[in-house]
Amino acid sequence: MPRFSANLGFLWTDRPLLDQIAAAAKAGFKAVEMHWPYDTDPKAVRDACARHGVAMLGINTVRGDVSKGENGLGALPGREAEFQAAIDQSIAWAIAAGGTSIHAMPGVVKPIDMPAATGTFVENLSIAADKAGAHGLTLLLEPLNPRAMPNYFYSTLRGAGDIIARIGKPNIKIMFDVFHVGVSEGDVLTKLEYWMPHIGHIQFAAVPSRAEPDEGEIDFRAIFKAIDRLGWKGWVGAEYKPRAGTDEGLGWVKTLGVTL
Ligand SMILES: O=C(O)C(=O)[C@@H](O)CO
Ligand SMILES: [Mg+2]
Numbered sequence: 001m002p003r004f005s006a007n008l009g010f011l012w013t014d015r016p017l018l019d020q021i022a023a024a025a026k027a028g029f030k031a032v033e034m035h036w037p038y039d040t041d042p043k044a045v046r047d048a049c050a051r052h053g054v055a056m057l058g059i060n061t062v063r064g065d066v067s068k069g070e071n072g073l074g075a076l077p078g079r080e081a082e083f084q085a086a087i088d089q090s091i092a093w094a095i096a097a098g099g100t101s102i103h104a105m106p107g108v109v110k111p112i113d114m115p116a117a118t119g120t121f122v123e124n125l126s127i128a129a130d131k132a133g134a135h136g137l138t139l140l141l142e143p144l145n146p147r148a149m150p151n152y153f154y155s156t157l158r159g160a161g162d163i164i165a166r167i168g169k170p171n172i173k174i175m176f177d178v179f180h181v182g183v184s185e186g187d188v189l190t191k192l193e194y195w196m197p198h199i200g201h202i203q204f205a206a207v208p209s210r211a212e213p214d215e216g217e218i219d220f221r222a223i224f225k226a227i228d229r230l231g232w233k234g235w236v237g238a239e240y241k242p243r244a245g246t247d248e249g250l251g252w253v254k255t256l257g258v259t260l
Contacts, residue, residue: 001258002227005057007203007239009035011246016040018048025052027250028260031235033057033201038089042096049098057235058101058140058201059094061086071144072105074128075121075153077113087128094137101138101201103175104128106153117153122166129169138200142175145183148210155184157195164198173200177239182207182218189226196230205240212240214252221256 006024008017015023017040024032032054037045049056064070064082073083090102104125109117125139132139141160144152154160157174164172176199181188192199204223206216213220227236242249253260 002202002224002232002236003031003234004029004258004260005031005033005055005235005237007033007035007237008037009033010239010241014245018044021045021048021054022052023246025054027247028253029054029238030260031055031057033235033237033239034059036060036062037097038062038093042093045097055235056098056100057237058103059090059097059099060103061090061105063105064107070107071149071152072107074104074124075106075109075117077116077120080120080124083124084127087131091132091135091137095135099137101140101173102132103140103142106141108149108151109153110151114153118163121153121163125163125172126167126169129167129172133169133171137171139172140175140200141172142177143180143184144177145180147183148180155180157181157185157191161195161198174198175201175203177203177205178218178220178223179203179205179207179210179239188218189222192223192226193230196232199232199234201234201237202227202232203237203239205238209243210241211243212249212252213238214255220252224256224258 006029008020012020012023064073073079106121143154143156143160146155160174206213207218
């Protein structure tokens with residue numbers, strides 16, 4: 001069975017981060033991952049993870065000006081210095097917290113600006129990969145579906161895979177989020193198998209609701225079985241939006257016959 005991580009960007013969001021870690025551990029998760037935890041002292045996060053016996057996994061680079069619809073800086077020409085500052089910030093935070101990966105966010109790009117944005121992202125990411133690699137950190141690229149995030153730099157695995165191939169550095173991997181892949185592309189099991197050698201982390205939520213994985217059009221028994229069959233040894237991140245409370249929504253663990 002896969003090993004599950006609690007994504008604290010979506011789970012137990014009604015409390016401070018250190019209490020979220022405690023709640024995840026109490027529920028049985030053995031690892032946690034986060035979105036943008038920068039307001040919390042990373043050493044306190046490291047201590048909380050150690051105290052509760054959970055591994056600390058990944059975080060995201062900052063998004064830029066969220067009020068203007070920004071969702072990452074990596075592919076924005078003219079914002080190179082800001083992106084590198086975001087990478088430096090996330091590397092420093094991840095090291096102090098004991099994390100292992102950084103989701104490097106490219107941002108929202110109009111279709112007509114894609115050629116310039118692609119060149120910028122390749123340059124930016126190449127520098128960032130060397131910086132992260134010096135500390136044993138992996139950079140993750142995550143295609144987001146266009147319903148959730150219109151005009152995001154990539155919405156398909158192919159889009160992220162092309163960037164990885166152009167840069168050719170071993171510590172740049174795909175974040176395979178079953179929710180985004182299901183909405184954008186479908187045929188999830190085939191895609192999982194095809195992209196497995198390039199995957200650095202897996203996340204999941206029901207399609208189309210983004211709720212617990214016990215509803216909707218994806219058979220998560222089959223997904224979790226395939227993750228095992230394909231030899232995935234990493235963590236699988238529960239990144240869903242609970243229908244009601246997080247604790248109340250954990251029934252999927254029993255329903256799907258998995259253990260945390
Ligand atoms: O939205 C997702 O899916 C994520 O994994 C976030 O980290 C990025 O917005
Ligand atoms: Mg995700």
